[in-house]
Amino acid sequence: MRTIEYLFGPPELAALFWPAVVVGLLVSVLCAVLSPLVVLRRMSFIGQGVSHAAFAGVGLAMVLGLGAGTGGDWGILIVVALACVVSAVGIAALSDRKGLNADTAIGIVLVTAMALGFVMIQHAAEAMRARDEAPGFGVESVLFGSVLGVRWGDVVAAGVVVAVELSLLWWFRRGLLFWAFDEVGAVSVGVRTGLVRTLLLVMLALAIVVTMRLAGVVLATALLVLPGATALRCSSRLWPVFGISAVAGVAGVSIGLVVSFELDWQPGPAIVLTQVAGYAIVRAVSAVVRSG
Amino acid sequence: MTESHEPTREGGAAIEFDRVGFAYDGAGKPVLEEISLRVEPGERLGILGPNGAGKTTLVRIALGLLAPTSGGVRVFGRTPAQARAAGWLGYVPQRTGAELAFPLSVRQVVEMPTLVGLRPWAAPGPEAREAVEYALGVTGCGEFCDRPIGRISGGQLQRAMIARALASRPRLLVLDEPTVGIDAVGQKQFSTMLEEIRRGLGVTVVVVTHDLRTIAAGCDRVACLHRTLHAHGSPEGLTPGVLAEVFRHEVEGVFGAVHVDAHRAEECHDPSHAHGAEGDGHAHD
Numbered sequence: 274m275r276t277i278e279y280l281f282g283p284p285e286l287a288a289l290f291w292p293a294v295v296v297g298l299l300v301s302v303l304c305a306v307l308s309p310l311v312v313l314r315r316m317s318f319i320g321q322g323v324s325h326a327a328f329a330g331v332g333l334a335m336v337l338g339l340g341a342g343t344g345g346d347w348g349i350l351i352v353v354a355l356a357c358v359v360s361a362v363g364i365a366a367l368s369d370r371k372g373l374n375a376d377t378a379i380g381i382v383l384v385t386a387m388a389l390g391f392v393m394i395q396h397a398a399e400a401m402r403a404r405d406e407a408p409g410f411g412v413e414s415v416l417f418g419s420v421l422g423v424r425w426g427d428v429v430a431a432g433v434v435v436a437v438e439l440s441l442l443w444w445f446r447r448g449l450l451f452w453a454f455d456e457v458g459a460v461s462v463g464v465r466t467g468l469v470r471t472l473l474l475v476m477l478a479l480a481i482v483v484t485m486r487l488a489g490v491v492l493a494t495a496l497l498v499l500p501g502a503t504a505l506r507c508s509s510r511l512w513p514v515f516g517i518s519a520v521a522g523v524a525g526v527s528i529g530l531v532v533s534f535e536l537d538w539q540p541g542p543a544i545v546l547t548q549v550a551g552y553a554i555v556r557a558v559s560a561v562v563r564s565g
Numbered sequence: 566m567t568e569s570h571e572p573t574r575e576g577g578a579a580i581e582f583d584r585v586g587f588a589y590d591g592a593g594k595p596v597l598e599e600i601s602l603r604v605e606p607g608e609r610l611g612i613l614g615p616n617g618a619g620k621t622t623l624v625r626i627a628l629g630l631l632a633p634t635s636g637g638v639r640v641f642g643r644t645p646a647q648a649r650a651a652g653w654l655g656y657v658p659q660r661t662g663a664e665l666a667f668p669l670s671v672r673q674v675v676e677m678p679t680l681v682g683l684r685p686w687a688a689p690g691p692e693a694r695e696a697v698e699y700a701l702g703v704t705g706c707g708e709f710c711d712r713p714i715g716r717i718s719g720g721q722l723q724r725a726m727i728a729r730a731l732a733s734r735p736r737l738l739v740l741d742e743p744t745v746g747i748d749a750v751g752q753k754q755f756s757t758m759l760e761e762i763r764r765g766l767g768v769t770v771v772v773v774t775h776d777l778r779t780i781a782a783g784c785d786r787v788a789c790l791h792r793t794l795h796a797h798g799s800p801e802g803l804t805p806g807v808l809a810e811v812f813r814h815e816v817e818g819v820f821g822a823v824h825v826d827a828h829r830a831e832e833c834h835d836p837s838h839a840h841g842a843e844g845d846g847h848a849h850d
Contacts, residue, residue: 313664443685444685448681450669450677451677451680454663454664454674455663455664456662457630457656458656459681461649461656462655462681463649463651505668509716510668511673513668514668
């Protein structure tokens with residue numbers, strides 16, 4: 274099996290694959306814990322808008338000459354994180370304006386980010402070729418993720434983001450849950466809903482940043498949607514839903530990475546298809562149980 | 566817990582609207598004009614008016630969810646935002662915007678306000694737990710409190726939302742169209758519940774409705790609203806003339822068999838309740 278060979282074979286080979294596995298496990302837990310909130314608040318399209326903003330961030334980082342050739346470079350991560358956070362806050366601000374609904378706001382941000390990102394990546398790649406330098410990564414790996422593109426620097430970034438976000442989620446859990454359940458009700462008892470919403474959007478943006486290296490900007494949002502959707506089919510109790518979501522997230526990423534190694538697929542599609550299969554199975558089983 | 570027992574100003578009103586006006590951006594005609602109204606602590610006030618009269622807008626201004634275009638509002642002597650932050654307000658909207666697919670039991674929903682403002686590691690104290698039990702009991706939610714919030718009937722959901730509003734032990738409870746779709750038996754139960762809540766908590770209650778039966782079922786005083794305040798006094802003072810002015814069409818067509826003509830018209834013009842006449846000049850005669 275390639276999986277065993279890659280992870281437990283020669284140290285120089287294992288050193289290439291372990292960062293992707295560790296990042297995968299870290300982000301799967303974080304995304305799975307955020308996922309029920311994303312699903313219940315119908316924020317998956319916001320996630321799409323934010324993750325596509327990461328594409329523009331990558332383009333900007335390449336134009337600025339940051340991180341080319343070094344996947345785990347902090348410079349590129351910071352530029353991409355800024356692009357995602359600005360787009361998340363921008364979507365929220367645009368959605369609040371009268372005459373522009375959230376779907377339209379997200380659609381505008383999404384296509385603008387993709388167009389800008391593509392132009393900037395193409396421009397940077399041509400400039401690098403003119404200097405006889407190889408681009409650090411191709412458009413395909415940005416869009417769909419790459420196992421070998423994940424470095425130990427990404428592990429550190431993911432570890433920090435996951436630790437900070439899980440702490441913030443625990444700290445603000447009561448306000449977040451009240452806001453997510455009933456915004457008007459939460460406002461009426463003094464919950465600072467603007468702060469809570471912005472906090473969640475920033476957390477989503479940063480979760481997408483640390484996920485996109487592995488799963489790609491197009492598919493990173495799947496990790497924020499599928500575990501929660503699966504868990505909500507299994508339980509109607511609060512904490513079990515979050516627990517099941519975490520299990521579904523970790524299982525989906527683990528199995529997806531094995532599929533990626535064995536079939537030589539890119540990790541993004543392998544993880545997403547595994548999680549979709551899990552969701553389909555749970556949905557079918559729950560339909561049978563409910564009809565019985 | 567958000568409950569606070571800070572004293573209000575001496576002789577302060579529960580709510581005091583002072584020449585309040587409101588218009589939505591770009592809308593030609595204001596929704597509210599020159600509304601002056603004083604609600605006393607412990608009172609049960611009904612705000613009666615047809616759909617689109619500005620009732621919900623008025624209570625949302627009192628709750629600090631909307632800012633008036635003109636005039637001002639004080640709630641227990643504070644701004645609405647301060648009153649809200651102090652946990653003095655309980656609000657049950659007409660249509661809950663709650664996400665009912667949320668995996669929460671009725672009890673967890675009712676407990677929510679008691680958790681706001683607690684330190685993340687702190688559990689609710691005995692007073693908060695008692696308030697939750699009281700709210701579940703007085704609204705009759707105890708029997709289904711362990712069921713998921715998305716799997717209860719509309720009437721049960723309404724009671725759960727009232728229980729949630731009560732759980733923070735508010736000083737002011739605002740109910741927006743609380744009896745929509747509830748039959749005569751439900752109206753009677755609602756009336757009993759409102760009286761029990763007032764006796765138990767001494768809370769000021771504002772009920773917003775277009776349904777006269779809701780006013781008759783449990784309000785001490787009624788304010789008739791249709792953009793401006795037309796009259797306010799005891800429910801017995803509501804005459805067909807007042808109602809026709811407020812609703813602008815046949816009273817019988819709206820209320821069917823309700824015998825509004827049995828009430829005494831003069832009570833509507835009790836000078837102690839003639840605030841609308843002073844404030845807007847629209848008091849009906």
